[in-house]
Amino acid sequence: MSVYTRIAPVVEIRGAVKHYRAPEGHLVPALDGIDLSVGANEFVTLLGPSGCGKTTLLRVISGFEQLDDGELLIQQTQMNSVPAHQRPVHTVFQSYALFPHMSVGDNVGYALEVRGVGKAERRTRIAEALELVGLGGLERRKPGQLSGGQQQRVALARALVDRPALLLLDEPLSALDRQLRQSMQRELKKLQHELGIAFVFVTHDQEEALTMSDRIVVLNGGHIQQIGTPTEIYDRPANAFVAGFIGESNLFEVSVSAGNADTADLLSERGDLLQVPRRDLQVGQKLQAMLRPEQFQLDRPQAQGAALEGKVEQTLFIGKDFEVSLRTVHGSQVKAVIRDTGRHDLHRLQPGSSLQLWYALDAVHLIPEVKP
Amino acid sequence: MNSLLARLGRGLLGGYSLAFFIFLYLPIALIVVYSFNSNPINMMIWNGASLDWYRSLFGLSNSLGSSKMYVESSDQLLAALRTSLTIALSTTAISTVAGTFMALALARYRFRLQGFYRVLMFMPMLMPDIVLGIALLIFFVGIGMPLGKASIIIGHCTFLISYVFLVVSARLAGMDTRLEEASADLGASPMHTFRRITLPLILPGVIGGALLAFIISMDDLVITYFISGVDSTTLPVYIYGMIRRGIKPEINAIATLLLIASFIIAAVGLYLRSRQPATTKEDTHG
Numbered sequence: 199m200s201v202y203t204r205i206a207p208v209v210e211i212r213g214a215v216k217h218y219r220a221p222e223g224h225l226v227p228a229l230d231g232i233d234l235s236v237g238a239n240e241f242v243t244l245l246g247p248s249g250c251g252k253t254t255l256l257r258v259i260s261g262f263e264q265l266d267d268g269e270l271l272i273q274q275t276q277m278n279s280v281p282a283h284q285r286p287v288h289t290v291f292q293s294y295a296l297f298p299h300m301s302v303g304d305n306v307g308y309a310l311e312v313r314g315v316g317k318a319e320r321r322t323r324i325a326e327a328l329e330l331v332g333l334g335g336l337e338r339r340k341p342g343q344l345s346g347g348q349q350q351r352v353a354l355a356r357a358l359v360d361r362p363a364l365l366l367l368d369e370p371l372s373a374l375d376r377q378l379r380q381s382m383q384r385e386l387k388k389l390q391h392e393l394g395i396a397f398v399f400v401t402h403d404q405e406e407a408l409t410m411s412d413r414i415v416v417l418n419g420g421h422i423q424q425i426g427t428p429t430e431i432y433d434r435p436a437n438a439f440v441a442g443f444i445g446e447s448n449l450f451e452v453s454v455s456a457g458n459a460d461t462a463d464l465l466s467e468r469g470d471l472l473q474v475p476r477r478d479l480q481v482g483q484k485l486q487a488m489l490r491p492e493q494f495q496l497d498r499p500q501a502q503g504a505a506l507e508g509k510v511e512q513t514l515f516i517g518k519d520f521e522v523s524l525r526t527v528h529g530s531q532v533k534a535v536i537r538d539t540g541r542h543d544l545h546r547l548q549p550g551s552s553l554q555l556w557y558a559l560d561a562v563h564l565i566p567e568v569k570p
Numbered sequence: 571m572n573s574l575l576a577r578l579g580r581g582l583l584g585g586y587s588l589a590f591f592i593f594l595y596l597p598i599a600l601i602v603v604y605s606f607n608s609n610p611i612n613m614m615i616w617n618g619a620s621l622d623w624y625r626s627l628f629g630l631s632n633s634l635g636s637s638k639m640y641v642e643s644s645d646q647l648l649a650a651l652r653t654s655l656t657i658a659l660s661t662t663a664i665s666t667v668a669g670t671f672m673a674l675a676l677a678r679y680r681f682r683l684q685g686f687y688r689v690l691m692f693m694p695m696l697m698p699d700i701v702l703g704i705a706l707l708i709f710f711v712g713i714g715m716p717l718g719k720a721s722i723i724i725g726h727c728t729f730l731i732s733y734v735f736l737v738v739s740a741r742l743a744g745m746d747t748r749l750e751e752a753s754a755d756l757g758a759s760p761m762h763t764f765r766r767i768t769l770p771l772i773l774p775g776v777i778g779g780a781l782l783a784f785i786i787s788m789d790d791l792v793i794t795y796f797i798s799g800v801d802s803t804t805l806p807v808y809i810y811g812m813i814r815r816g817i818k819p820e821i822n823a824i825a826t827l828l829l830i831a832s833f834i835i836a837a838v839g840l841y842l843r844s845r846q847p848a849t850t851k852e853d854t855h856g
Binding site for chain 1: 760
């Protein structure tokens with residue numbers, strides 16, 4: 199995680215609205231009132247399930263889609279109707295879109311060629327850009343002769359060769375295998391930090407978003423669900439959608455049943471009882487309470503804690519940790535991830551045995567009920 | 571038992587295939603063989619090899635003696651070939667440019683009645699030649715345009731644009747539109763994108779369409795027959811005329827030469843296609 203200092207925004211989007219016409223004829227909103235600004239050296243990720251509007255938003259910024267309503271500013275200039283080739287923005291496409299009839303060198307130098315940069319200068323800057331992505335010396339190859347990972351790097355070099363103000367990345371890692379993807383994630387992050395160029399990265403992979411971003415924009419149904427740093431999004435999701443989409447979570451529909459001096463009791467719809475610090479909760483108030491699987495432990499915590507009790511239904515070794523499915527006495531299903539490095543507690547995790555899952559009271563995250 | 575049946579089946583299939591290809595190619599092979607037959611009376615009776623018919627085609631002296639009729643016919647033949655080449659080259663140039671741009675317009679822009687225009691582009695190809703020929707004749711006569719090379723060129727273009735359109739459209743359909751977006755994204759104007767990205771990638775289709783147009787124009791008889799004037803006899807029309815006056819052995823020689831020319835053009839087309847990536851989409855995904 200890096201500490202990010204905000205400077206003047208390179209992109210500002212205000213009240214963006216974009217509709218598509220469905221095959222049946224009616225209009226479907228792809229963007230429904232989006233407000234967003236991206237700082238000049240910021241790594242922002244647009245995260246959401248497919249059809250959430252993230253790719254549309256990216257294509258609005260790159261100029262391949264026009265807004266129906268709202269405003270788009272790039273470097274403080276209104277760009278709503280400026281054609282794509284006149285915007286100081288480059289894109290790394292999901293399919294890489296390398297020009298198959300040109301050499302790697304000509305691909306990388308394309309943006310320079312278009313601007314009329316001389317051949318000699320072009321050659322040095324192509325070499326620099328390829329060096330930057332670790333592909334020095336491959337100028338003469340054709341894209342078809344490269345592996346998927348190498349093509350990915352060529353696409354990146356091509357988009358960075360003339361240092362655009364903003365780089366857009368449309369799920370660029372989705373075609374790579376897991377290991378390559380993870381090393382590319384770190385490399386991209388490092389590259390962005392070194393170049394100081396704003397990156398807007400689109401993905402549906404929440405792990406990828408958490409790993410790489412300064413800020414994450416969670417989108418669903420054309421609306422922004424939450425904007426925040428990875429830890430903010432993970433620890434304090436704004437609503438049930440974000441809680442469910444980012445990481446695993448146990449969500450309880452609860453109402454405040456009693457308030458003590460410094461704690462409050464929350465009664466779930468099924469009858470499970472949760473305890474949280476008092477804060478400013480009113481008795482009768484309806485809420486959603488969230489606990490991450492890794493926030494459970496087998497023994498009473500040092501801090502003030504409470505437990506859910508039930509029977510183990512299933513225990514899976516998921517590598518490093520154990521994933522335990524617990525059915526509470528009231529019938530709710532609770533998922534917990536238990537670390538048992540010494541393998542001392544295995545007998546307690548046997549399916550069928552009774553188990554108490556403890557949590558610290560202040561680990562419970564409360565989401566105010568918002569009825570649409 | 572099973573293997574016996576399988577062997578029998580394979581044998582039958584092989585025999586059938588052989589018969590099919592004999593049926594297809596034997597007449598053509600006979601024409602080539604008899605074009606070298608020296609028998610001047612009956613061309614179906616082999617009388618020893620000779621190049622006389624080729625010589626006579628080009629007006630060279632041959633064992634038949636230099637009778638007036640042969641010299642005349644060879645002059646007419648060469649004139650007909652020249653007319654055909656002029657028409658085919660003009661038609662190819664016009665229909666290639668027009669067909670390519672129509673394919674681009676229909677593939678890259680969204681507009682009202684798009685599907686309708688696409689159908690309109692296919693129609694001339696499906697139309698019976700005889701209908702097109704009569705329609706064109708009536709049209710040219712109606713507007714008072716004299717029949718000649720110009721009317722044939724216009725007539726050929728009406729349906730050859732469709733062929734080019736079809737071939738180039740197929741190529742465009744296999745091209746990833748993201749490549750053009752990537753070009754624009756990197757700052758290239760639409761003109762630059764066309765010159766550096768779109769055109770090189772569809773060029774095999776454009777050349778293929780041009781070769782097809784050339785061959786069809788050289789070969790067309792029915793439509794040309796209706797709209798050619800007295801001074802604009804094309805090669806197919808001339809050959810047709812020769813046959814009506816009785817089949818002469820030179821026809822075998824002409825057919826053989828046309829066959830060789832077609833093979834060369836087809837070979838060039840195939841070579842050009844093999845040099846380019848088959849579809850650009852495969853390449854970008856690798």
